[in-house]
Amino acid sequence: MTDQPVIAGFFPDPSICRVGDTYYLVNSSFEYLPGVPVHTSTDLVNWTQIGNALTRPEQVAEHDGYGSAGIFAPTIRHHEGTFWIIGTNVNDIPLGRGHFLIHAQDPAGPWSDPIYVPEAIGIDPDIVWNESGTAYVTWCSLNPAEPGIRSAPVDTTTGTLLAPAQQLWSGTGLSFPEGPHLYRIDGWWYLLLAEGGTERGHAVTIARARKIEGPYEAAPSNPILSHRSLPHPVQNTGHADLVQLADGNWAAVHLGVRPRGQTPGFHVNGRETFLVGVDWADGWPVVDDSRYTASSIDRTFEDRFDDALLNPRWLGVGRYPTSFTRPSPEAGLLVETEAGQGRALLCSRATDNVWTATTSFTADKGSGRFLLRLDDRHWYGLTYDGATVTAAVTIGPFEHTIGTWTPANGTAPVLRISAQTAQVLPHGVSLEPDLIELAASDTDGEHVFGAFDGRYLSTEVAGGFTGRVFGVEALTGEIHLHSVTYTPTHTVSDTTEPAA
Ligand code: 6LW
Numbered sequence: 286m287t288d289q290p291v292i293a294g295f296f297p298d299p300s301i302c303r304v305g306d307t308y309y310l311v312n313s314s315f316e317y318l319p320g321v322p323v324h325t326s327t328d329l330v331n332w333t334q335i336g337n338a339l340t341r342p343e344q345v346a347e348h349d350g351y352g353s354a355g356i357f358a359p360t361i362r363h364h365e366g367t368f369w370i371i372g373t374n375v376n377d378i379p380l381g382r383g384h385f386l387i388h389a390q391d392p393a394g395p396w397s398d399p400i401y402v403p404e405a406i407g408i409d410p411d412i413v414w415n416e417s418g419t420a421y422v423t424w425c426s427l428n429p430a431e432p433g434i435r436s437a438p439v440d441t442t443t444g445t446l447l448a449p450a451q452q453l454w455s456g457t458g459l460s461f462p463e464g465p466h467l468y469r470i471d472g473w474w475y476l477l478l479a480e481g482g483t484e485r486g487h488a489v490t491i492a493r494a495r496k497i498e499g500p501y502e503a504a505p506s507n508p509i510l511s512h513r514s515l516p517h518p519v520q521n522t523g524h525a526d527l528v529q530l531a532d533g534n535w536a537a538v539h540l541g542v543r544p545r546g547q548t549p550g551f552h553v554n555g556r557e558t559f560l561v562g563v564d565w566a567d568g569w570p571v572v573d574d575s576r577y578t579a580s581s582i583d584r585t586f587e588d589r590f591d592d593a594l595l596n597p598r599w600l601g602v603g604r605y606p607t608s609f610t611r612p613s614p615e616a617g618l619l620v621e622t623e624a625g626q627g628r629a630l631l632c633s634r635a636t637d638n639v640w641t642a643t644t645s646f647t648a649d650k651g652s653g654r655f656l657l658r659l660d661d662r663h664w665y666g667l668t669y670d671g672a673t674v675t676a677a678v679t680i681g682p683f684e685h686t687i688g689t690w691t692p693a694n695g696t697a698p699v700l701r702i703s704a705q706t707a708q709v710l711p712h713g714v715s716l717e718p719d720l721i722e723l724a725a726s727d728t729d730g731e732h733v734f735g736a737f738d739g740r741y742l743s744t745e746v747a748g749g750f751t752g753r754v755f756g757v758e759a760l761t762g763e764i765h766l767h768s769v770t771y772t773p774t775h776t777v778s779d780t781t782e783p784a785a
Pocket of ligand 1: 750
């Protein structure tokens, strides 16, 4: 049973392709820039992030960082020597721009400037080529007059549709048929969908047709993947993509979450990427969720920011980190605010259930904050202004100061945020998914401000499509960031099921 993700942390809506013995995988990135993380693997289990596809304003303009907007559900494919990604920047929908299509020779980048598909307004686009080399874009329509999953041939150099869009199969009748992927397999066109919404009812369904435009016949075994109503530690499973291995076998990646705490269960690290095996029976895919075991990768890191380029793990909220950071001549990184110009938050995804992160920054010319964030309205953090550390929690509209502490000698303190195992009550239930401890230390010792209920930094409370990130933000002026460390601890509670 696969109860651990192969890519942990907020990496939802996975899409995968294979070239030779190597697999490439992309995910949604929402308000965070750079966008669309690109991972690679040779065994489907161990993945390395090799870059991000959207790295510059010509591809995605900087924006206000509105939570869970931005980049939705990309598809990656390899066709005749070129990698293609098609996705949606939902910030562009009011501009009538539709999906973006980019390409690259090297999936680590650089990726091309986008072309847009303005006649295809919606989300979750897919691209596939037929035997004559014509590309088809297939997407989830947001136009109430033309609902469902729609598809049309597209000119990949201009984004123009080459024929009117047609409605394909729109699922088995569950809510939110979306996330379409089309495949040409053994003389059939297979259309894979996500249905049921991306919460506990999420499912994967499939249909097939002889012609790309249909008619589509649903698999008798639908849904072919769902954990709805099952006592499984991984929930919300859906939004899959199939891949054929070099040896001819098949697998699929899909999203899932790891809820903890009392009912309804709270997931905190967002929707993560999981892997299952796939067999074929009577012309339909059959999921085998025991084929792969995710390896327990050590995701520990310590970044002293002494490389010329930032590691691709670092993100900004609506801003590229390169627009608000620069290397310091004395080692480390300068993080700067420009009056009134959005956020200067350098952050990275939290990937584990139990972990500790620390930072140290100097604030001689400004002030900064180390924080754990679900979105702008849900974060816990430690502010340092060069003299005093102030702990605060923000839950919805309520920002509450917990306390202040002054490090000795005005030295830069080490700030610590830890996600800790929840308390287990006498009847065996944990109320919260975890506890978030905030602390600061100097050479004399550590001051712990307290440990706070982690459910307020969960998707079930905050809403949206993302997960927790942690990082350092310049609040005023400029701060000098010396290091960030991240150290996961693996415990039995990593797989605790939510209590009924
Ligand atoms: C995505 C949709 C979905 O566009 O969630 O889980 C949406 N599936 O397909 C945002 O990730």
